[in-house]
Amino acid sequence: MRHKIVAGGLRQILSIHMKGEMVDLQNSLLGMADHSVQMLTSGKVAMIPRADVERIAFARPSVGRAMWINTLVDASIFREWIANVGRRDAQTRIAHLLCEFSLRLKVSGLGERSNYELPMTQDQLADATGLTAVHVNRTLKTLESGGLIGRRTPRFIEIGDWRKLADAGDFNSAYLHLHESDPAVAA
Amino acid sequence: MRHKIVAGGLRQILSIHMKGEMVDLQNSLLGMADHSVQMLTSGKVAMIPRADVERIAFARPSVGRAMWINTLVDASIFREWIANVGRRDAQTRIAHLLCEFSLRLKVSGLGERSNYELPMTQDQLADATGLTAVHVNRTLKTLESGGLIGRRTPRFIEIGDWRKLADAGDFNSAYLHLHESDPAVAA
DNA sequence: CGAAAACTTGATTCCGTTCAACACATGTGG
DNA sequence: CCACATGTGTTGAACGGAATCAAGTTTTCG
Numbered sequence: 219m220r221h222k223i224v225a226g227g228l229r230q231i232l233s234i235h236m237k238g239e240m241v242d243l244q245n246s247l248l249g250m251a252d253h254s255v256q257m258l259t260s261g262k263v264a265m266i267p268r269a270d271v272e273r274i275a276f277a278r279p280s281v282g283r284a285m286w287i288n289t290l291v292d293a294s295i296f297r298e299w300i301a302n303v304g305r306r307d308a309q310t311r312i313a314h315l316l317c318e319f320s321l322r323l324k325v326s327g328l329g330e331r332s333n334y335e336l337p338m339t340q341d342q343l344a345d346a347t348g349l350t351a352v353h354v355n356r357t358l359k360t361l362e363s364g365g366l367i368g369r370r371t372p373r374f375i376e377i378g379d380w381r382k383l384a385d386a387g388d389f390n391s392a393y394l395h396l397h398e399s400d401p402a403v404a405a
Numbered sequence: 406m407r408h409k410i411v412a413g414g415l416r417q418i419l420s421i422h423m424k425g426e427m428v429d430l431q432n433s434l435l436g437m438a439d440h441s442v443q444m445l446t447s448g449k450v451a452m453i454p455r456a457d458v459e460r461i462a463f464a465r466p467s468v469g470r471a472m473w474i475n476t477l478v479d480a481s482i483f484r485e486w487i488a489n490v491g492r493r494d495a496q497t498r499i500a501h502l503l504c505e506f507s508l509r510l511k512v513s514g515l516g517e518r519s520n521y522e523l524p525m526t527q528d529q530l531a532d533a534t535g536l537t538a539v540h541v542n543r544t545l546k547t548l549e550s551g552g553l554i555g556r557r558t559p560r561f562i563e564i565g566d567w568r569k570l571a572d573a574g575d576f577n578s579a580y581l582h583l584h585e586s587d588p589a590v591a592a
Numbered sequence: 593c594g595a596a597a598a599c600t601t602g603a604t605t606c607c608g609t610t611c612a613a614c615a616c617a618t619g620t621g622g
Numbered sequence: 623c624c625a626c627a628t629g630t631g632t633t634g635a636a637c638g639g640a641a642t643c644a645a646g647t648t649t650t651c652g
Contacts, residue, residue, distance in 0.1 A: 222488045225497070225575035230488040244480055247473070252481050252580040272470070279463040286434070286462075286473055289480065293431055294439050296483035301409045301417040304490040304535030308640070310412070339598060348491030353640055355600060372599065372649085388412035393439040495608070526630065540608055542632060559631060 220244075221345065222253045231346035233295055234319070234338075236326035237261065243271070243289050259337045291395045298393045303348035306388060308357045311347045313387030316367065316375055321391055332377045340372070361386075407431075408532065409440045418533035420482055421506070421525075423513035424448065430458070430476050446524045478582045485580045490535035493575060495544045498534045500574030503554065503562055508578055519564045527559075548573075 220232040232253060235241050245251040246268045257263075275282035295318075302311050319336060323329035340358070344351040361367045366383050368376035377383050384390075407419040419440060422428050432438040433455045444450075462469035482505075489498050506523060510516035527545070531538040548554045553570050555563035564570050571577075 220484070222484065224488055224492045228492045230492045232484045232487050244477060248477055248481065248582050248585055250579055250582070252582070253484055275473075276463065276466040276469065282463060282469070283459070286476070289473070289477060290431060290435055293476065293480040293483055294435065296480055296487060297407070297409065297419045297440055300419050300483060300486050300490060301411055303487060305411045305415040305417040305532075340600095341598080345492075350641055351599085352601090352642080356640090359600085392437055395435050395437070395439070398435055527632095528630080537609060538631085539610080539633090543608090546632085 219258055219342070219346075220253050220255050229345045230348065231342060233292065233299065234258070234322075234346070236322055237328060238326060240285065240288060243285060244292060246271070258342070287395075287398055291398060294393045294395055308347070308349055308353055309360060310386065310388050311349070312343070312354065312357050313361060313366065313383055314389050315343070315347060315387075316361075316377070317380075317384050317387045317389035317391075318394070320375075320377060320380070321394060321396070325396060332380060334375055336373050336375050338373070406445055406529070406533075407440050407442050416532045417535065418529060420479065420486065421445070421509075421533070423509055424515060425513060427472065427475060430472060431479060433458070445529070474582075474585055478585060481580045481582055495534070495536055495540055496547060497573065497575050498536070499530065499541065499544050500548060500553065500570055501576050502530070502534060502574075503548075503564070504567075504571050504574045504576040504578075505581070507562075507564060507567070508581060508583070512583060519567060521562055523560050523562050525560070 219234050222230050222232060224230060241255055245253070245255065271285070275285055298318075302314050306314065316336075320329075320331050320334060323334045324331045329335060338346070339351075340354045341351045343349075344354045347354065349357070358367070358369070361383075362369055365378065366386055368378060370376065406421050409417050409419060411417060428442055432440070432442065458472070462472055485505075489501050493501065503523075507516070507518050507521060510521045511518045516522060525533070526538075527541045528538045530536075531541045534541065536544070545554070545556070548570075549556055552565065553573055555565060557563065
């Protein structure tokens with residue numbers, strides 16, 4: 219995940235990344251990092267020297283184009299998150315986030331659309347949605363009692379009626395540009 | 406400005422652009438637009454066909470690199486806005502926004518750092534900060550009576566003590582990457 | 593098994609919203 | 623040049639969604 223700390227020590231999580239994604243083009247191509255990147259789960263990280271990234275980007279236009287598109291998709295997700303924390307209420311925000319994870323985990327092969335393990339604490343969900351952990355807890359309960367999600371354990375999300383959750387979360391997957399970023403999905 | 410409409414018709418302004426900036430790389434390079442772009446003031450817009458942009462990006466690596474960096478700086482500003490609407494209170498949010506405008510207008514030659522015309526209504530400021538117009542109004546008043554800003558007219562901002570406003574707005578200009586995006590400033 | 597982390601729940605508070613009215617500037621057509 | 627409509631800004635009162643504070647409970651993991 220990416221995050222930033224604001225005055226007072228509050229944290230805002232800016233985005234979540236899945237296994238296999240190029241995570242640090244955002245920071246490494248600019249001279250100075252403006253935020254932090256951390257692992258939510260254990261895993262392997264591959265380092266590619268910045269100079270190599272830049273060289274291949276222009277030596278192989280198709281690779282360069284793919285990396286550029288990748289950073290643009292990241293930007294699109296940032297924009298959706300601005301709208302999410304800026305103009306949606308707590309329940310809509312969280313439903314939206316759960317829908318985004320659902321699709322992205324599926325695309326990454328880490329879960330099913332209707333049913334996935336979410337490796338985030340409620341504290342982290344709070345920092346991703348601009349809420350408090352307490353309110354995240356209550357909101358998850360509300361979603362659950364409303365039949366929009368099920369939770370076998372606190373970190374396991376089940377989505378019975380995907381369309382219903384998407385409506386509750388004002389979710390439209392267009393901003394993920396899945397057909398741009400993942401050739402396998404486009405096929 | 407860029408904006409998005411969420412369910413219920415609420416608008417979230419995602420970013421503001423200044424004269425001379427390449428505004429639509431974000432939308433045009435991806436297959437489908439995920440948000441809208443509108444003018445806040447009257448002005449001229451130059452259209453560059455998408456194919457030409459892609460061609461020159463790879464034919465002239467220095468141009469391509471500049472455009473890529475440009476989209477990365479936009480993304481950095483999006484990230485700061487997520488933190489702004491997600492984790493800052495109303496006064497800090499607005500002070501932060503005013504600081505960002507101050508620097509960017511200065512760089513674009515549209516105003517002074519301590520003193521500029523802000524061509525936005527309080528409604529638009531509200532949609533940029535995730536607040537209501539009423540609360541923006543009250544917050545501007547508070548900033549004014551606290552001596553942090555002056556307003557000759559509703560749309561003209563004066564910053565007496567820049568450092569004081571930047572502190573109130575938890576503002577650090579690093580995320581603007583001014584030295585990356587504008588060679589004139591880097592000099 | 594035991595301690596720390598994460599989750600849950602209730603009571604209370606508060607920042608920002610909502611609703612409502614009014615002030616003021618702008619500009620447009622008669 | 624005035625009458626009037628419209629958009630924008632200002633202010634007050636009441637409300638409400640989420641925060642805060644506080645106390646448990648459950649899970650995780652060394």
